[in-house]
Amino acid sequence: MSLPFKKRVVIIEDDQEIRESFSLIVNSSQRFMVVGAYGNCEDAIAALNRDKPEIVLMDIELPGMNGIKGTQIIRDKNSSTEIIMVTVYEDSDLVFEALKAGASGYITKSANYTELLSALEEIVRGGAPMSSRIARMVIDNYHINPNSPLTKRETTILQLISEGKTYTQISEELFISKETAKTHIKNIYSKLQVNSKSEAIAKANHDKLI
């Protein structure tokens, strides 16, 4: 445990009490130091070149720019900065938005001393700290819907459509005529209630059919 430098941490959190409590906890550690604590993203982003944080603890709900947009901007400026979202809610859509924006961890505001520091340690170790519920939410998001209305053949064809294949390519790959492929696709569209390939792909991804 002989780190020459402490990891630089920035906290972005509008609730002053939580901000100070988190600062105290982080600074109490041998391996981390708070180089900046802000009540909004705008100020934090303006100070980024000076602070040079390796890790950012980012609230999602913030006055002005929200934490998701802030995450995007910070990652855009320096993609090696690791961002941990700090939130009260474990709301599904927000989680995925934050992850897409570039967050690598997800903890709740109720995190205690140990939880906060072990999340930081986990990030340094190259992991992705998150609560049981978030982990499960993320994993479940990969699962394919077992209640698909499509037949096996239709699912195969939808898969090929999602890979960007044309009618001709699909028919060649499955050794069926182009007209048959067309029929299957018509049936897929009718079951999914869509009328184009890209709509079918959107629906398939949303409903986890492939």
Place this chain on the structure above:
Amino acid sequence: MSLPFKKRVVIIEDDQEIRESFSLIVNSSQRFMVVGAYGNCEDAIAALNRDKPEIVLMDIELPGMNGIKGTQIIRDKNSSTEIIMVTVYEDSDLVFEALKAGASGYITKSANYTELLSALEEIVRGGAPMSSRIARMVIDNYHINPNSPLTKRETTILQLISEGKTYTQISEELFISKETAKTHIKNIYSKLQVNSKSEAIAKANHDKLI
């Protein structure tokens, strides 16, 4: 901690030594019991109605049917069965295949007494046990590529394409002419080296451009 019944666990693992070692560990717990241990998926699936497992510990590399296909089939028969993959490799593609097939956890064969039991506990608690590396792999898989060759406008349009919108809908949504939308899309195709919407969506998803 007064559970009236122990959770029913099935182990599918072709290495007899590991299978027996895992069985001993699971059976040593107050909360779990091994109701079946098999060297391949075929036998395990045939015994499913009798074993009625709540949790399956599944090896990926197996003689005959592999663990991913086995996961699909078991989940298909009873989607409330939780499956934990057990593997030597933390290979990227296999992880995602297993998750899509319906796995909810991912541990390595080197797992010791504590790791194995805490993975089982984590599953019961509704979580998703996985190693740091896997967690990070899964999270990174959500991140949008910051090195996109597309402009902001092109990315917006690609996003709309991926939602299944037509040229007309895109032009209306962005208050531009249909011809302009077309020009942007042509430029997107040329940058991504594709020639259709669905191919563009496939590439966008693969390269994490949206």
Place this chain on the structure above:
DNA sequence: TTAATAATCACCCAAACTTCGGTATAATTA
């Protein structure tokens, strides 16, 4: 500050592909 580059917008035509609305038969499964 100018020059160059990138981004955004707009239009035309022809070819290619997709979608819609039908019809119909074998094979498989419940």
Place this chain on the structure above:
DNA sequence: TAATTATACCGAAGTTTGGGTGATTATTAA
């Protein structure tokens, strides 16, 4: 046996794509 699934064909209407051309506004580099 009835229902479902997978196969196959036709033609008309609609949408997308490819190959051009050109203008206006940022943005960046010299």
